Amino acid sequence: MSLSPEPVPPVGGPQLPQERRLVTEIPGPRSRELSERRAAAVARGVSSVLPVFVRRAGGGVLEDVDGNSLIDLGSGIAVTSVGNSAEAVVRRSAEQLAAFTHTCFMVTPYEGYVAVAEQLARLTPGAHTKRSALFNSGAEAVENAVKIARAATGRQAVVVFDHGYHGRTNLTMALTAKNMPYKHSFGPFAPEVYRMPMAYPYRWPTGPDNCGEEAAAQVIDQIDKQVGAGNVAAVVVEPILGEGGFIVPARGFLPRVAEFCRANGIVFVADEIQTGFCRTGQWFACEDEDLVPDLITTAKGIAGGLPLAAVTGRAEIMDAAHAGGLGGTYGGNPVACAAALGAIETMERLDLNAAARRIEKIMKGRLLELAERHPVIGEVRGRGAMLAMELVHPGTRDPNPEAAGALARAAHAEGVVVLTAGTYGNVLRFLPPLVIPEQLLLEGMDVLAGALARL
Structure with a gap:
């Protein structure tokens, strides 16, 4: 069974062989040479999960400068869902590059920006009239969502949640729950940010069964008592928490919070940057x-x-900001807009929603089998092609970041790119490209199983 309804078409020359291939140790000699150059030229604060330098990528593999081919279970942190060189993305971007690279939409606009906004209005939930504004990064989007909510409500307070991550700008660091590495030494942070408990089923004190109801009640009570609902401009939440460890909030929690927002004139913001x-x-x-x-x-x-x-x-919320209040020199760059239209074309043509569900069926089954055999795995969770396992000290729920790090390093050494996450650093997360061939998923799971057995 193939994960995509048709083969991913080749781009820019012969398609990369979809195989794991190790011809040197990881990282290889050429990557180590480049790492030395990097250390001399790049600021130490910019880190890398795996110091292999990539020269080509596509489908489900990354090929490094030493000729190794690695299975990609990270997608550049959920970015290359359509693959690293999807035909429609490359074609549309190349056509736009040849036409013009920039004018600044705030100076002289262009159709691509409008077309992306139209697609977003079509695809995002709800039948209401919508508007969009385009930016460069997830942190910019969240920061501007807060600006828009404050303009629309005339209020200042922003409510966020334990284990949440929203970016690295000053305001979005304030919204983010985790200190290291995101906030440490970078304060002071923006004021009027209030953090509430998250419905984290695995770690909820009374267990998962009543987690959604109890957590929502706590949140509403704390907002009323500590902030005042009439002072809150926005509640910002990830529907599945990303950097916090792929926490899937207990069912009923988010609808109850959204209902409270509607009743109190609070803007409910879904941070879907990773999801x-x-x-x-x-x-x-x-x-x-x-x-x-x-x-x-x-x-x-x-x-x-x-x-x-x-x-x-x-529309009525988005249009609350005054003319000129939103934007940025590069926001909605024409080449990036062309790429977005190509990505959406690919998602629809290959039915990547169905592909994500098939990935879940394949991977989650294997991960649950591993959890039955290895008590270091406290929980397997996630949805679609956004899956994770939380590692603990066997017999407890105490976080085990050492095990997560050891497993990640073992997978990297054998040519499988995986990422860690979690407030406690004890979560191994999986974000494969949605066009990855099935045999690479299975092989990646085999590598992980071997590493667990050795651990």
């Missing part, structure tokens, strides 16, 4: 519980690897 664009088997993760957010922020998978982000939402 959006087919990643969870739906266009957007909030669709799983029929949520219709007032604003939705997107980035990562929107443009097949080119920098683009968006805020999309109810």
Whole structure:
């Protein structure tokens, strides 16, 4: 069974062989040479998960400068969902590059920006009239969503959640829950940010069964008592928490919070930067519980690897910001817009929502089998092609970041790119490209099983 209805077409020359191939140790000699150059030229604060330098990529593999071919279970952190060189992305981007690279939409506009906004209005949840504004990064999108919500409500307070991640700008660091590496030494942070408990079923004190109801009640009570609902401009939440460890909120929690927002004139913002664009088997993760957010922020998978982000939402909220209040020199760059249109074309043509659901069926089954055999795996969770396992000290729920790090290093050494995550650093997460061939998924799981057995 193939994960995509048809083969991924070749681009820019012969298609990369879809195989894991190790011809040197990882990293190889050429990558080590480049690492030395990097250390001399690149700031230490910019880190890399795996110091192999890539020269080509596509489908489900990354080929490094030493000729090794690695299985990609990270997608550049959920960015290359359509692959690293999808035909429609390359074709449309190349055509736009040949026409013009930039004019600045705020100076002289162009059709691509408008076309992306139209697609976002079509694809995002809800039948209401929508508007969009385009930016460069997820952090910019979240920051602008807060600006828009404050303009629309005349209020200042922003509510976020434990284990949430929203970016690396000053405001989005304030919204983010995790100190290291995102916030440490970078304060002071923006004020009027209030953090509430998250419905984290695996770690909820009374267990998962009542988690959604109890967590929602706590959140509403704390907002009323500590902030005052009438002071809150926006509630910002990830429908599945990304950097926090792929936490899937207990069912009922998000609808109850959204209902509270509607009743109190609070803008409900779904941060779908990591979850959006087919990643969870739906266009957007909030669709799983029929949520219709007032604003939705997107980035990562929107443009097949080119920098683009968006805020999309109810027209009356989006239009609350004054003319000239939103924008940026590069926001909605024409080449990135062309890439986004190519990415959306690919998602629809290959039905990548269905592909994500098939990935879940294959991977989650294997991960659950591993959890039965290895008590270091406390929980397997996630949805679609956004899956994770939380590692603990056997017999407890105490986080085990050492095991997560050891497993990741073992997988890397054998040519499988995986990522860690979690507030406690104890989560191994999987974000394969949605066009990855099935045999690479299975082989990646075999490598992981071997590493677990040795651990």
